[in-house]
Amino acid sequence: MKTNLLSIFSLIIFLTACSDENISDSEHAVSIFHLPIPEGFPEPEFPTDNQLTKARIELGKKLFYDTRLSIDSTIACVSCHIPNLAFSDSVAISPGVKRKLGFRNAPTLANVAYLGKKKVNKDGGVVKLDLQAVVPIEDEMEMGFTIAGLSKRLQNIPEYEPLFQKAYNRGADPFSITRALGSFLRTLISGNSRYDQYVNQKKENALTESEKRGKTIFFDKVNCGNCHHGHNLTNYEFANVGVHEKYADRGRARITLDEKDDGKFRVPTLRNIALTAPYMHDGSIATLEEVIEHYIIGGKDHPNKDPRIQPINLTEADKVDLIHFFESLTDSAFINNQNFLPNESNSNAMKQ
Ligand code: HEC
Ligand code: HEC
Known part of the structure; x- marks a missing residue:
């Protein structure tokens, strides 16, 4: 680059x-x-x-x-x-x-x-x-x-x-x-993951009970869907989610040269997310479990961090359900x- x-x-x-x-x-x-x-x-x-x-x-x-x-x-x-x-x-x-x-x-x-x-x-x-x-x-x-x-x-x-x-x-x-x-x-x-089969093709049994709970946690309990929504699970906006206190990569600010955009990256799709480790713009988070821990503490402090990124409460069972939800986004036909x-x-x- x-x-x-x-x-x-x-x-x-x-x-x-x-x-x-x-x-x-x-x-x-x-x-x-x-x-x-x-x-x-x-x-x-x-x-x-x-x-x-x-x-x-x-x-x-x-x-x-x-x-x-x-x-x-x-x-x-x-x-x-x-x-x-x-x-x-x-x-x-x-x-x-x-x-x-x-x-x-x-x-x-x-x-x-x-x-x-x-x-x-x-x-x-x-x-x-x-x-x-x-x-x-x-x-x-x-x-x-x-x-x-x-x-x-x-x-x-x-x-x-x-x-x-x-x-x-x-x-x-x-x-x-x-x-x-x-x-x-x-x-x-x-667009043919089990999640799609459940949501768009109305196949009630395409998701397990744990995956359904994970979906509810994702969209309703902790509002990840604020940014990761729609058919591609992204609103295509740029946001800073506190991956680092100091970003080596300015992200959106490399283009706009505006410091308010430091550390902002396009909200990524979560499709096939179980297959695309490691995570974040620099691959600095190795696993989905660690991504969840990142969101539980509300990310690191950064002046540009999006106000929607706040510490959240998830039980051990919630975390398991959320991982299962992520896995339901794998599209094997794809x-x-x-x-x-x-x-x-x-x-x-x-x-x-
Ligand atoms: C304010 C918007 C916003 C909210 C709310 C949000 N995310 Fe994200 N998410 C992002 C952005 C932006 C990135 C990429 C950050 C980067 O690369 O520095 C990201 C990255 C991720 C990734 C890694 C994707 C990849 O391909 O590397 C996962 C998984 C994820 N988010 C899950 C969640 C979960 C779970 C929640 C709810 C607890 C959540 N997100 C809430 C904006 C958001
Ligand atoms: C050495 C590794 C490497 C090679 C080779 C490579 N890419 Fe990429 N590709 C990347 C990286 C890293 C990014 C993210 C760049 C960024 O966001 O600034 C990327 C981003 C992209 C994107 C944008 C995706 C998005 O979500 O915005 C497309 C499309 C793409 N590559 C297609 C290609 C095509 C076509 C080729 C061959 C001509 C290619 N890549 C070769 C590593 C590579």
């Missing part, structure tokens, strides 16, 4: 460079792929210049699993966003090229289709999902490459040419690379979805 300024700078160049040539989809016939949306979920927005098609999703998936997206061909997106961990990672900080370490925990990619504007990344530093991929590609702690260098590299790989043409009617360039990745990311929808896994010819990164 050291190259953040550089990345933002190149994003701006890239945005302006692309704005004239954004061929709207209406100008060339595309056969739209209708993404199945779970019950209780709104329809995500698809950008007018990047409607979803099978060719785009397939190309994006191939890129997601391809280590050639990094400067030395060692790191792919999947290196840090692992499918059976709901596309998160098991370590606090994931190593990038040459084992370099950034400073944030790799989040789940479930339901990123719903991020909307100015909410991408924990500090909201990227304005739309289709531009996010430039950050890891150019970050020297992650893939250490440039989007221009990557475009050239992919233009010289014969197997990619027909795929880019089919998807975007053009070769590999910053526009088509980022849009293809965005298309694949939008298909990563998780993590086992074969559509998200690489095709045979493209599984190098997975085997490592």
Whole structure:
């Protein structure tokens, strides 16, 4: 993330460079792929210049699993966003090229289709999902490459040419690379956990009695749902929950440069939360039990701490129920979805 300024700078160049040539989809016939949306979920927005098609999703998936997206061909997106961990990672900080370490925990990619504007990344530093991929590609702690260098590299790989043409009617360039990745990311929808089966599909027996109690504790007894609510269990706001007394990472303030935003991070989704340890922006809390202890004491003192974060009373039985509720958010159909896994010819990164 050291190259953040550089990345933002190149994003701006890239945005302006692309704005004239954004061929709207209406100008060339595309056969739209209708993404199945779970019950209780709104329809995500698809950008007018990047409607979803099978060719785009397939190309994006191939890129997601391809280590050639990094400067030395060692790191792919999947290196840090692992499918059976709901596309998160098991370590606090994931190593990038040459084992370099950034400073944030790799989040789940479930339901990123719903991020909307100015909410991408924990500090909201990227304005739309289709531009996010430039950050890891150019970050020297992650893939250490440039989007221009990557475009050239992919233009010289014969197997990619027909795929880019089919998807975007053009070769590999910053526009088509980022849009293809965005298309694949939008298909990563998780909405069929037992919690969904209970709440949205009205299957009374989908949750155990303990999980139901945990749900009531979460939403009614201690009001976690103030921030973690809605179909993705987040209100998408930025909040400081007192993870540290002094934050090494300014969070939202890195973007706004306003000290009132120090230590504020986008409220994360809790979908598949049992699979995405360690927790918080820096992975500094190892387990869900410890997250609960964090909220019981009301977090650490910080001038920006949200007033809704106060010490709470939970019995030992409540804590067990709450953990069971978290586990009911695991969507096994999501993590086992074969559509998200690489095709045979493209599984190098997975085997490592
Ligand atoms: C070295 C590890 C690493 C690699 C490689 C990596 N990511 Fe990430 N990814 C992260 C981290 C850490 C964050 C959180 C960054 C932040 O919030 O500032 C993140 C955030 C994201 C987000 C935003 C999610 C959200 O909730 O806002 C998306 C989307 C994403 N990555 C997609 C990708 C794609 C696509 C690639 C490949 C081009 C990729 N990542 C490569 C570690 C990585
Ligand atoms: C004021 C809004 C707010 C309230 C209320 C709140 N949270 Fe959070 N929660 C957040 C934010 C923001 C983060 C991320 C903080 C960070 O990374 O520094 C978070 C992180 C978490 C995480 C870790 C997620 C991850 O992927 O790392 C869990 C689990 C969690 N909260 C559970 C709860 C529970 C349980 C309660 C009720 C006791 C609760 N939250 C109440 C805003 C809130």
